[in-house]
Amino acid sequence: MPARRQTSDTVPVSRLWASGGAHLWPSGGASTGHSHPRGHLVYAARGVLSVHTETGTSIVPANRIAWTPAGFAHYHRAHGDTDMRILFLPPSQARLAPDRPAVFAVSDLARELILTLTGPGNYDGTARAYDPAAQSRMRRVLVDELDRAQENPLHLPEPHDDRLRAIARRLYDTPADNTALADLGRAIGASSRTLSRLFQSELGMTFYEWRTQLRVYHALILLAEGHDTTHTAHACGWSNPSHFIAAFTNLVGATPGRYRAGRGSP
Missing domain, CATH: 1.10.10.60 (Homeodomain-like)
Structure with missing residues (x-):
């Protein structure tokens, strides 16, 4: 879907680690088409994301969180200066999510969990990072929260x-x-x-x-x-x-x- 572009002072910054990532994008920034070997959640801590797949476009404002299964081709686009967070789920937790792209309403608890799991402590080596067992428990609570929320898509089919x-x-x-x-x-x-x-x-x-x-x-x-x-x-x-x-x-x-x-x- 065409999207407006505007100039911005935001410098694109991408950080990826084993369990997730954080991307700062200027308005109009977009990834290339790709897929991942693990399913993942994306959340816009600031700005608006759109997730594009062969089935259409899902809009992900700040009160939604999007799920893309493993191996599913997609790309993201940012609208407004956007702080995108990405969280990969291991197969044992991904099997609890849908086998197709989906968008869920995000509760306050789910928002805080994904921000914690993708925050600076995960990539800058500070003491704020949680150990792997604690991260696994938080991911499970997050998945449970999304299951309770049910799907709440803003989807524009293609x-x-x-x-x-x-x-x-x-x-x-x-x-x-x-x-x-x-x-x-x-x-x-x-x-x-x-x-x-x-x-x-x-x-x-x-x-x-x-x-x-x-x-x-x-x-x-x-x-x-x-x-x-x-x-x-x-x-x-x-x-x-x-x-x-x-x-x-x-x-x-x-x-x-x-x-x-x-x-x-x-």
């Missing part, structure tokens, strides 16, 4: 039908476009009934549900870049900011104001 892809390209570039589905269909030579059926059969949602998810995705990017709620609402297609706030809160679990202030907890 269309494959050429007609849907044409609509997607247009709305990726101009999320504020309010053109009705029937008019979009006339532009690409398909009826609104055909397109509605394709959205349901291929993406599992209506056109309007998909467009709302796309707009909230772009709203997360704009908020991460420092834009206020009113500007973000209008830039993403809502003429009434209160309608935007309701849609955003329904999908993200926090109001735009709370999320922008860094209190995006569920």
